[in-house]
Every structure is written in C-alpha cells, then in structure tokens.
Amino acid sequence: MNVLLLLPIIIPLFTGILTLFSRYSLRTQRLVSLIGIGALLGSSIALVFDVHQNGIQAAQMGSWPAPYGITLVADLFGAVMVLLAGIVGMAVAVYSLVSIDRQREQFGYHPLYHFLLMGVCGAFLTGDLFNLYVWFEVMLMASFVFMALGGERGQMEGAIKYVALNLVSSAMFLSALGLLYGMAGTLNMADLAQKFSVNPPTQSPGLVTAVAMLFMVAFGIKAAVFPLFFWLPASYHTPPAAVSALFAGLLTKVGVYALIRVFTLIFLQDIGYTHSLLLVIAALTMISGVLGAAAQKEFRRVLSFLIISHIGYMIMGLGLFTPLALAGSVFYTAHHIIAKTNLFLVSGLVEQLGGTPYLRKLGGLYRAQPILALLFLIPAMSLVGIPPLSGFFAKLSLVQAGLETGQYILVAIALGVSILTLFSMLKLWTDAFWKPAPELAATKERGMNTRILLYPIAFLAAITVLIGLGAGPMFRFALQAGEQLMNPSIYIQAVLGGIP
Amino acid sequence: MEIILAFVIGGLFAAGIYMLLRRSLLKLLIGLSLMSHGTNLLIFTVARLTRGGAPVIAMNKSVLEPPFADPMPQALILTAIVISFGVTAFALALAFRTYRSVGTDDLDQMQSTDA
Numbered sequence: 001m002n003v004l005l006l007l008p009i010i011i012p013l014f015t016g017i018l019t020l021f022s023r024y025s026l027r028t029q030r031l032v033s034l035i036g037i038g039a040l041l042g043s044s045i046a047l048v049f050d051v052h053q054n055g056i057q058a059a060q061m062g063s064w065p066a067p068y069g070i071t072l073v074a075d076l077f078g079a080v081m082v083l084l085a086g087i088v089g090m091a092v093a094v095y096s097l098v099s100i101d102r103q104r105e106q107f108g109y110h111p112l113y114h115f116l117l118m119g120v121c122g123a124f125l126t127g128d129l130f131n132l133y134v135w136f137e138v139m140l141m142a143s144f145v146f147m148a149l150g151g152e153r154g155q156m157e158g159a160i161k162y163v164a165l166n167l168v169s170s171a172m173f174l175s176a177l178g179l180l181y182g183m184a185g186t187l188n189m190a191d192l193a194q195k196f197s198v199n200p201p202t203q204s205p206g207l208v209t210a211v212a213m214l215f216m217v218a219f220g221i222k223a224a225v226f227p228l229f230f231w232l233p234a235s236y237h238t239p240p241a242a243v244s245a246l247f248a249g250l251l252t253k254v255g256v257y258a259l260i261r262v263f264t265l266i267f268l269q270d271i272g273y274t275h276s277l278l279l280v281i282a283a284l285t286m287i288s289g290v291l292g293a294a295a296q297k298e299f300r301r302v303l304s305f306l307i308i309s310h311i312g313y314m315i316m317g318l319g320l321f322t323p324l325a326l327a328g329s330v331f332y333t334a335h336h337i338i339a340k341t342n343l344f345l346v347s348g349l350v351e352q353l354g355g356t357p358y359l360r361k362l363g364g365l366y367r368a369q370p371i372l373a374l375l376f377l378i379p380a381m382s383l384v385g386i387p388p389l390s391g392f393f394a395k396l397s398l399v400q401a402g403l404e405t406g407q408y409i410l411v412a413i414a415l416g417v418s419i420l421t422l423f424s425m426l427k428l429w430t431d432a433f434w435k436p437a438p439e440l441a442a443t444k445e446r447g448m449n450t451r452i453l454l455y456p457i458a459f460l461a462a463i464t465v466l467i468g469l470g471a472g473p474m475f476r477f478a479l480q481a482g483e484q485l486m487n488p489s490i491y492i493q494a495v496l497g498g499i500p
Numbered sequence: 501m502e503i504i505l506a507f508v509i510g511g512l513f514a515a516g517i518y519m520l521l522r523r524s525l526l527k528l529l530i531g532l533s534l535m536s537h538g539t540n541l542l543i544f545t546v547a548r549l550t551r552g553g554a555p556v557i558a559m560n561k562s563v564l565e566p567p568f569a570d571p572m573p574q575a576l577i578l579t580a581i582v583i584s585f586g587v588t589a590f591a592l593a594l595a596f597r598t599y600r601s602v603g604t605d606d607l608d609q610m611q612s613t614d615a
Binding site: 137141164167168179181 | 570572580587
C-alpha cells in the first residue's frame with residue numbers, strides 16, 4: 001500500500017485535531033497549523049513525483065480488494081490538484097495569520113481550515129463515487145461554517161444561499177449515485193468504467209444518459225457553471241478575504257475536477273450528446289460570467305464573476321475531448337487556482353488599505369503601494385492571457401484544440417471573452433490603483449500588517465511567472481495528464497490489477 | 501411494492517421542491533430534509549426490495565444463496581442519514597442566527613449581498 005496516497009488526508013486530519021486541542025493558546029494553534037500545512041505541501045510534492053515516475057498509484061484501504069473496499073487513486077491530474085491544494089493552503093495560511101481577527105481564530109478558524117483541506121484532498125484522491133460524496137460533505141460542512149463564522153449580516157445572507165444550493169446539489173448527487181448503483185451494482189469508479197465500456201448497458205442507454213445528466217447538474221452547481229452559478233456571486237465576497245481566497249481557489253475547482261473525472265472515465269456512451277452539451281454550457285458560462293463582471297461595482301464581486309467565466313474554459317477543454325484539450329483543461333485549472341487565489345488575497349489588502357470594497361471610493365494605491373500594484377498586475381494579466389504569463393499558454397492550447405476539432409464559434413467566444421476579461425481587469429486597475437485617491441481614503445497606517453501580507457501574494461505571483469517561463473516542461477506534464485484522462489484503461493488497470 | 505415506493509419518492513421530491521420555493525427560511529430547510537428522505541428511499545428502492553432474505557451465509561453452506569437483500573445500499577443510506585442529520589442540525593442553527601441578525605425569515609428580504 002502506498003502511504004503517500006494517504007498522507008494528504010491524514011496530515012490535515014491530525015493537524016485539525018491538534019489545533020482543536022490547543023484552542024486556548026493561539027500561538028500554539030498557529031504554529032501547529034503552519035507545520036501541518038508545510039507537511040501537507042511536502043507530501044503532495046512527493047506524491048506528484050511518485051505518480052510522475054511510477055504511473056497511476058492506487059491503494060486499497062484495509063487491504064480489501066478493489067471493487068469491494070475503499071480505493072484511493074492518484075493519477076497525474078489528481079496528484080497535481082492535491083499539490084495545488086497544498087500550495088494554496090500554504091499561501092492562505094500565512095496570509096490568515098495576520099488578516100484574520102482574533103475572535104474568528106478563537107472560534108475555530110484553524111481546525112476548520114485543515115478539515116476543509118482534508119475534504120478537498122480526499123475528493124481529489126478517492127476512487128469511489130460514494131466516497132467522493134462523503135468527501136464533498138466533509139468539505140461542504142467545513143465551508144458552511146467558514147462562510148458563517150463571524151456572523152455579520154452579509155455573511156449570514158450569503159451563507160443561507162450557499163448552504164441551500166449546495167444541499168440541493170448534494171441531494172441530486174446522492175440520487176444519481178443510487179440510480180447508478182441500481183444499474184451497475186458498484187460505485188467504484190474503475191469498476192464502473194470497466195462495466196460500462198466492456199459491456200455497455202444496452203437495455204437502457206437512455207437511463208445512463210439521464211444519470212449522466214443528474215451528475216452534470218449536481219457537479220455543475222458545485223462548479224458554478226452557466227445556469228447554476230447564482231450562489232457564487234451572492235456569497236463569495238461576504239467572508240474575510242483569506243476565506244474567500246481559499247474558496248475561490250479550491251472549492252469550485254473540486255466541482256470541475258469531479259466533472260472531468262466522471263465524464264472522462266464513466267459516461268462515455270453518448271459522447272455526441274453529453275460532450276456537445278458541455279461545450280454549449282462552457283460557452284454560455286464564459287459569456288455570462290464575464291458580462292456579469294463588467295457590471296459590478298465591488299472589487300471582490302468583479303473577481304467572483306470572473307471565476308465563473310474561467311470555469312467555462314476548463315469545461316471547454318472537457319467538452320472538446322481530445323488529449324490536447326484535456327491537457328489544456330488541466331493546465332488552465334492549475335494556472336487559474338494560483339492566479340485567482342492571489343487576486344482574492346490582493347483584494348483583501350486593497351479593501352483594508354482603501355477601507356472600502358467599492359471601486360468608486362478606492363484609488364491612489366499605485367502611488368501608495370507600488371509593489372502591491374505590480375503584484376496585482378501579474379495574476380491579473382495572467383488571467384487575461386498576456387504572453388509570457390501562465391494564462392497565455394493555457395488559452396493557447398485550448399484554442400489550438402478547438403481549431404483542430406473545428407469548433408470555430410467556441411474559439412471565437414473564448415477569444416472574445418479574453419478581451420472582455422481584460423476590460424474588467426483594467427476597470428479594477430484604473431479604479432483601485434491608477435486614479436487619484438478620493439480625499440478620505442488611504443490614510444490608515446497599517447504598514448506593519450501589510451508587509452507580511454505581501455509575502456504570500458509574492459509567493460503565488462512567483463509561481464504564476466514560473467509556470468509561464470517554464471511553460472514547455474509544464475505543458476509536457478499536462479499533456480501526459482491529458483493522455484491518462486483520455487485512456488481510462490490505464491486507470492482501470494491501476495485500480496483493478498490484471499484485468500484489462 | 502416498488503410502484504408504491506416510486507410514488508412515495510416522487511411525492512417527497514415534489515413536496516420538497518415546493519417547500520424550497522416558498523419564501524420562508526424554515527420551510528426551505530423542511531424542503532431540504534424532505535428531499536434527502538426522498539433520496540434515501542430512492543437508493544433503497546433502486547437496489548431492489550427483497551423480503552426476509554438476510555445476507556447471511558446459512559449454516560453448513562459455503563456461499564450466499566439467493567434470494568438475499570443487498571446490504572450495500574443500506575450501508576449507503578445509513579451514511580447518508582448520518583450526514584443529513586448533521587447538516588440539518590447545522591442548517592437549523594444557521595437559520596436561527598440568520599433570523600437574529602437579519603431580523604426576518606423572509607428570503608426575499610435577504611438581498612443586500614446581491615446588488
């Protein structure tokens with residue numbers, strides 16, 4: 001059994017428990033929290049190397065053989081997602097040391113943080129659909145409390161919407177699981193994939209597609225795709241910046257991960273229908289997100305709508321369904337998680353320095369904080385897709401894959417949405433940084449605080465630049481991940497053993 | 501029996517969705533728990549109903565002989581019930597705190613974060 005697969009789940013679990021025990025001493029809590037997140041990052045790096053060298057890794061919990069027990073699987077895509085969770089977790093943990101107020105820390109900020117990461121890592125590593133449901137619930141429960149922790153009026157309103165829609169999505173997910181079990185008699189993903197590919201359930205192809213649609217809606221709500229995204233802009237800007245950075249970076253991406261996993265492994269009977277539908281959803285998600293962003297007047301609400309728009313790109317790669325397109329999706333997801341988390345961290349600093357989230361009242365930050373302005377520009381321009389940065393290569397591969405498969409309209413939409421993203425980013429830039437400060441703002445002296453807050457922002461910006469500069473090797477890596485996703489037989493073999 | 505349960509599940513989902521669409525916060529939560537009951541029954545029914553067939557290997561036999569009930573879905577339902585119990589408890593507490601800080605349980609008036 002490969003212990004590396006277990007570590008990204010066990011480390012946050014124990015760190016969370018330890019921080020619960022030390023809840024009366026904030027200093028110990030912070031120290032334990034930082035050590036735990038460091039260990040998580042280290043183990044996730046080791047996991048990526050292991051999977052890169054030895055192929056897909058699988059571990060059977062309690063040594064029950066594959067379709068009967070609980071399986072943990074890490075392919076390249078899953079391992080990279082765990083690594084990203086580690087990186088984002090590290091940056092946000094350091095950021096929240098200073099930015100989270102004492103009251104929230106005393107009411108369990110640190111334990112929640114680690115339980116959330118445990119749920120996220122578990123979802124990335126599990127090889128069983130019901131297990132995926134359980135990890136989703138672990139993650140959601142922690143995120144519900146995070147959303148409401150602090151109890152401000154806006155937070156409560158956001159939390160109600162967030163909780164209600166996510167619970168509806170969970171109910172749908174569970175119904176789909178039940179129907180799938182009734183059809184196939186198993187919920188192990190590799191076993192399902194094998195049953196559906198070797199011996200397609202010919203007696204009711206319509207039922208399989210119906211279940212696939214239920215999964216699409218359930219994961220679509222969590223991923224915030226086109227008609228199902230309304231909970232996101234209503235809630236993501238209400239909690240403190242560190243929390244919304246963690247949510248923006250990781251939580252919707254777990255939905256995207258689940259969509260990609262299920263629609264590359266299990267539901268391949270009717271690609272003409274399901275994946276074309278995904279393409280339409282991708283296009284509408286891109287457009288509606290970016291148009292929504294153009295109309296917003298608050299810093300973080302602009303960013304929230306841009307998340308939705310960029311989810312569209314990731315779904316686009318899945319819908320095109322070629323190795324290059326899936327590599328594009330993987331690359332885009334990785335780049336997006338880093339850049340978007342970073343922008344939310346910047347937004348927290350901007351709101352603190354300017355004293356308001358409203359763009360109209362902000363200003364003058366370029367003069368007051370030139371380094372912060374530069375660090376905002378790196379992830380912002382990366383999301384737009386300006387050449388040397390990571391976003392350019394992600395979009396390039398998606399566009400190339402789109403042209404190869406002849407989806408010209410979709411490619412046109414993707415490029416148009418990039419330009420509109422530039423418009424939104426420039427709006428943020430001119431309003432918050434470039435235009436002269438309104439008389440009242442920017443008088444607060446918070447020099448010491450902000451210095452420390454700049455480190456995690458600079459760390460993530462450096463990774464964005466590195467992904468851009470090392471795009472060649474990074475992209476070869478993403479291509480490998482795409483190849484693995486396109487060939488479910490490798491995955492099945494790794495989990496079930498000898499059976500091809 | 502399956503037919504009756506199918507109608508019960510359909511009814512639970514319909515009632516749940518109707519309650520979700522009401523404006524009151526508490527009715528929203530009732531709707532959610534009705535939906536989760538419907539889901540649990542759905543898993544139970546879809547895995548075929550077998551009466552009086554415990555999945556236990558009989559004395560002096562070495563294999564399980566049909567008819568026996570599949571124990572898997574019941575394990576799934578048990579997990580789902582526990583999860584929905586915890587989530588419902590949290591959601592009730594959240595609803596109470598929201599009522600205290602917003603001052604109403606009318607969902608239409610909770611729009612200050614949407615503009």
